[in-house]
Amino acid sequence: MPKMSEEMGMSREMGMSSQSGGHLYTQTNEIQNAIIHYHRAGSGALTEVERIPTGGAGSGTFKPISGQESAPNAFEGAGSIILTPDRRFLFTTNGGDNSVSSFRVGEEGRLTLVDVKPTGNPVEGRSGTAKSLAYAPSSGTLFVLHSFGPDHLRLMSVHGEGKLTARPERYTVNTHDKPNRVSTMVVVSPDEKLVFVGTTFDEPIVTTGLYPDGSPILWVQRGGGAFHSIASNSPDPDGLAVFPLREDGSLGTARFCDAKGGSPFYIAFLHGRPNTFVIGYAVGDGVSMGTIEEDGKVTIGPLVKIDTSPGVPSELCWAAVSPDDRTVFATNFGYSNISSYHINGSVLEIACDPACPKVPGDGTARALNGTVTSGPADNWITPDGAYLYQIYGNASKLVGYATHSDGSLKEVTSVKIPYNSPQGLAGF
Secondary structure, eight states: OOOHHHHHHHHHHTTGGGTTOEEEEEEOOOSSOEEEEEEEOTTSOEEEEEEEEOSSOOOTTOBTTTTBSSOSSTTSOOOOEEEOTTSSEEEEEETTTTEEEEEEEOGGGOEEEEEEEEOSOOOOTTOOOEEEEEEETTTTEEEEEESSOSSOEEEEEEOTTSOEEEEEEEEOOOBTTBTTOEEEEEEEOTTSSEEEEEEEESSOHHHHOBOTTSOBOOEEESTTSSEEESBTTSSSSOOEEEEEBOTTSOBOOOEEEOOSSSOEEEEEEOSSOTTEEEEEETTTTEEEEEEEOTTSOEEEOOOEEOOOTTOSOOOEEEEEEOTTSSEEEEEETTTTEEEEEEEETTEEEEEESSSSOOOOOOSOOBOTTSOBOOOEEEEEEOTTSSEEEEEEGGGTEEEEEEEOTTSOEEEEEEEEOOSSOOEEEEEO
16 A cells, blocks of 8 residues: 555646646746746646736846856846735846836736836946845835845835835845855745845856856956855855844844855745755755754755766756655756755755756857756746746746656646746746
């Protein structure tokens, strides 16, 4: 007789709990930015419903982080589209002009633009870098993260009908000896007591430059001394910024924590264990688990690496936790695929590495390790865990997979998306 977990896994694989389908959203990040709204069928198939202009600007195919004219993952970030917990509103960044758009979510998931407001950070050069959002419902505070500082984090107030008001507060993830850090993602802890910000570089590639062959310069001298990796938390133990969150939505002084691996890019909390989270590492090439203790102390466990034989770093930059908190699906930008982990109590174990075949791009994009990549970026898992959706920007594809209890993925749908620029996934 199969175990209960196996029965749940089999029903999930068959899509039994996903028959009613739902909705999925991504942003094009085109110069005239728009949200693409998909209907998600019970089979996992996607059908485009509408494209709604955000009223703001994306960066297009231009990549501000590196200065490349056309490359996927423009802002090196995650969480650029979010839904409020009550599903009344959808928010999206507009990285090109540093603004945020607010939409009302109506019947059948249709969106109505409510407001567009600048974040407060000026645009310097060809594009802004607004990239990641997090929301604290109790205070109605929206946190807006930018790739470049010094004011990485800005705040907005969300009013009853979705209108936005920019707030004066501003916060940085820079330190005294690292004044040019690149942040990745902002996350509010489930109890709304802490705000986490991930980082990827202590010096942006756009300033360190490229070698003649086009590969990025990843080692630099500081003050004429020894060479250091530009990857954050590699080795300096300060790559994860944790801010106390006050009742009015403002933040206290940041603590810089040892994330236990290079470039702590992505943070995701477990669904049934609100004091527990996972971190995906762009340069650390794996995933770890962390906890928030009763006194607010953040403790991070060992990093569990994937197979890096194709080259390092893997740029494992995005992660989706299954609703039952048993599986983590981690996206590898450098390998054009996804790896999976199983969570057994407080222990992470490799489940399938890789969990799906590599998706090829058009051959023009290269990862930090030099491999040709299709530029996978944001992913999203359905509320019942039956399907996982993955952006492959350089392949112009949004791919949907059926999930399996052993951690493997099977492609069930694929739709065409704009070339290189799309980012962010959210749905219900």
